[in-house]
Amino acid sequence: MDAQRLKENFAQVAQHGDAVALFFYSDLFVRNPQLRDMFPIGMTQQRDRLLSALGRIVSDVDNLPDVVPFVQQLGRDHRKYGVLAEHFPEVGASLVATLRYFSGEGWTNELAADWEAAYTLVADVMKQAAEADAEQRPSWWKAQVVAHEQRRFDTAVLRVTTDPPLAYAPGQSVSVETPARPRMWRYYSMANAPRPDGTLDFHVRLIDGGPVSPVLVRALKVGDWLRLGPPVGLMTLDQNSGRDILLAGGGTGIAPLKALCEQIATRPDPPRVHLFFGARTADGLYDLADLDKRAAQWPWLTVVPAVSAPDGPGPLLAGDAAARAEQGDLADVIARSGDWSGHDAYVCGSPGMVDATTDRLTRLGLPRERIRFDKYAEA
Amino acid sequence: MTTSDYQAGYDGMDGRLTPAEVQAVTFRRSPLGRRGLDEEQVRAFLAQVEHELVRVLNEKAAMADEVSRLRRNGAQGTPVAPEDAHIQAVRILSRAQQTADQYVADAERYSRELAEDARRHRDEILADAKNRAVHVLEEAHQQAQAAASTVGRSAAPMTGEERHGLEREIAYLRTFADIYRTHLRSYLEALLRNVEEWERSERSNIEAGRADFRT
Numbered sequence: 001m002d003a004q005r006l007k008e009n010f011a012q013v014a015q016h017g018d019a020v021a022l023f024f025y026s027d028l029f030v031r032n033p034q035l036r037d038m039f040p041i042g043m044t045q046q047r048d049r050l051l052s053a054l055g056r057i058v059s060d061v062d063n064l065p066d067v068v069p070f071v072q073q074l075g076r077d078h079r080k081y082g083v084l085a086e087h088f089p090e091v092g093a094s095l096v097a098t099l100r101y102f103s104g105e106g107w108t109n110e111l112a113a114d115w116e117a118a119y120t121l122v123a124d125v126m127k128q129a130a131e132a133d134a135e136q137r138p139s140w141w142k143a144q145v146v147a148h149e150q151r152r153f154d155t156a157v158l159r160v161t162t163d164p165p166l167a168y169a170p171g172q173s174v175s176v177e178t179p180a181r182p183r184m185w186r187y188y189s190m191a192n193a194p195r196p197d198g199t200l201d202f203h204v205r206l207i208d209g210g211p212v213s214p215v216l217v218r219a220l221k222v223g224d225w226l227r228l229g230p231p232v233g234l235m236t237l238d239q240n241s242g243r244d245i246l247l248a249g250g251g252t253g254i255a256p257l258k259a260l261c262e263q264i265a266t267r268p269d270p271p272r273v274h275l276f277f278g279a280r281t282a283d284g285l286y287d288l289a290d291l292d293k294r295a296a297q298w299p300w301l302t303v304v305p306a307v308s309a310p311d312g313p314g315p316l317l318a319g320d321a322a323a324r325a326e327q328g329d330l331a332d333v334i335a336r337s338g339d340w341s342g343h344d345a346y347v348c349g350s351p352g353m354v355d356a357t358t359d360r361l362t363r364l365g366l367p368r369e370r371i372r373f374d375k376y377a378e379a
Numbered sequence: 380m381t382t383s384d385y386q387a388g389y390d391g392m393d394g395r396l397t398p399a400e401v402q403a404v405t406f407r408r409s410p411l412g413r414r415g416l417d418e419e420q421v422r423a424f425l426a427q428v429e430h431e432l433v434r435v436l437n438e439k440a441a442m443a444d445e446v447s448r449l450r451r452n453g454a455q456g457t458p459v460a461p462e463d464a465h466i467q468a469v470r471i472l473s474r475a476q477q478t479a480d481q482y483v484a485d486a487e488r489y490s491r492e493l494a495e496d497a498r499r500h501r502d503e504i505l506a507d508a509k510n511r512a513v514h515v516l517e518e519a520h521q522q523a524q525a526a527a528s529t530v531g532r533s534a535a536p537m538t539g540e541e542r543h544g545l546e547r548e549i550a551y552l553r554t555f556a557d558i559y560r561t562h563l564r565s566y567l568e569a570l571l572r573n574v575e576e577w578e579r580s581e582r583s584n585i586e587a588g589r590a591d592f593r594t
Contacts, residue, residue, distance in 0.1 A: 022477070026469040026472040027465075030469050041483060042479065042483035043476055044480045044483075153501070153574070153578065206494075208491045208494035208498065209490045209491020209492070210487075214494075
């Protein structure tokens with residue numbers, strides 16, 4: 001297998017952009033109409049994901065240690081979509097047909113053989129990872145809503161029980177599918193450390209025009225069912241660090257940080273923890289009351305609320321939250337609140353908030369490898 | 380090639396009749412006294428046959444050209460028959476998918492715009508209500524302060540009439556505050572009812588569109 005030849009061929013094919021993934025899926029569905037049902041009606045995102053995953057694999061095709069964990073994760077992730085071993089040859093055939101079509105006269109038998117070999121390799125790693133995963137856990141979990149609290153017109157906190165219990169590390173998230181929007185999975189972080197009763201909390205912010213979040217925030221009722229995918233995410237607690245901890249959450253980005261706090265609380269000697277909770281306006285600090293309760297209970301925890309648009313539309317009568325909240329972007333508020341260079345930091349929120357905060361922290365002398373973060377998709 | 384005999388000419392090269400042969404053919408004359416064909420009519424018919432033969436041969440050559448052109452195209456890698464049909468199907472499905480994607484994107488944009496409008500509207504209502512509330516409070520505060528300073532200034536000797544006037548003003552302010560508070564409360568409650576109705580109608584819309592869970 002000639003890795004360089006594959007990369008060059010893929011670079012040439014990828015110039016056609018979205019048309020490549022469009023051709024691939026159409027080819028797959030023309031040959032195997034029964035597979036169409038495994039995908040949502042709108043395929044725009046699906047195509048983006050396919051191209052970026054392919055790009056990622058091809059660019060590292062000669063660097064197996066880097067690409068194998070990624071491919072294994074892909075294999076595990078695909079279980080919840082109902083992907084079976086017998087689907088792989090069909091996908092491979094369509095992939096090669098697509099590459100041949102867009103290669104035009106540049107297509108050779110050697111290229112065909114290289115691609116087939118590479119695909120077989122990737123498919124085998126995916127299948128093995130999926131099989132190993134299947135021995136340990138289900139491909140998805142059935143979850144039932146046991147509590148649903150609308151904290152604001154666009155924010156809800158929900159609690160579910162799962163069958164069977166779902167094991168995860170605080171800071172991780174799972175993909176969620178609602179029957180009202182089949183085959184559209186969205187990631188949400190658990191807002192609690194694992195509990196004896198196995199319940200999970202999620203914080204959901206409604207995204208205007210989004211297909212899934214409006215259902216979860218405004219239509220979901222106690223007793224409704226959801227499907228949850230396996231836990232993912234690397235924003236987990238560094239157990240071996242003796243350093244104090246800085247937590248920064250924007251909006252519902254506070255959820256996994258609460259889970260981390262609960263985990264820290266189980267330690268015999270918890271470090272000092274500063275938790276910054278940012279929102280645009282004071283009524284966006286939807287979880288402040290609960291955070292305050294925990295700060296009162298745990299002497300090592302300090303909660304600092306911050307609002308970036310204090311004059312924006314807020315609650316009718318400005319309460320305690322507005323009066324207490326620091327003003328400014330979360331990164332600015334954190335920067336002026338102390339010296340963080342000796343801390344571990346965990347940052348969760350919108351991509352813009354996470355980038356701004358991690359950039360600021362590194363400029364303030366906190367090494368980047370001590371910052372763990374999770375960016376929320378905004379669609 | 381000349382043929383004096385029609386029969387011999389027909390059996391000539393390749394057994395194929397050429398336009399030239401048709402032109403060159405001669406017929407033996409029939410013996411005197413025997414009836415023969417009209418010579419002019421035979422010649423006219425032969426001319427027609429020759430013309431027709433030329434046309435057929437030209438057509439055949441054109442067809443052969445077309446076939447070899449198509450064969451060449453096939454050999455160059457552009458899809459041939461069954462492959463071609465498959466590509467056509469893929470293209471049709473791709474176009475259908477793009478149309479569906481467009482519809483989904485349009486619907487999402489529309490819903491986003493509606494939601495943004497509603498959110499803006501809500502913010503305006505809240506900002507307006509907040510302003511009014513602040514205004515009401517300020518007004519009451521100012522009047523109370525004025526009343527207090529009047530009391531303070533005239534602390535020393537106060538006639539029964541002055542005291543009576545102040546007591547009236549205090550009573551008035553108390554009533555005024557009560558009424559304003561009641562107004563403000565009913566205004567805010569109406570506002571909340573509006574928001575709740577809006578939420579309810581949105582919820583029932585979403586539920587109406589709910590699909591069955593596939594397991």
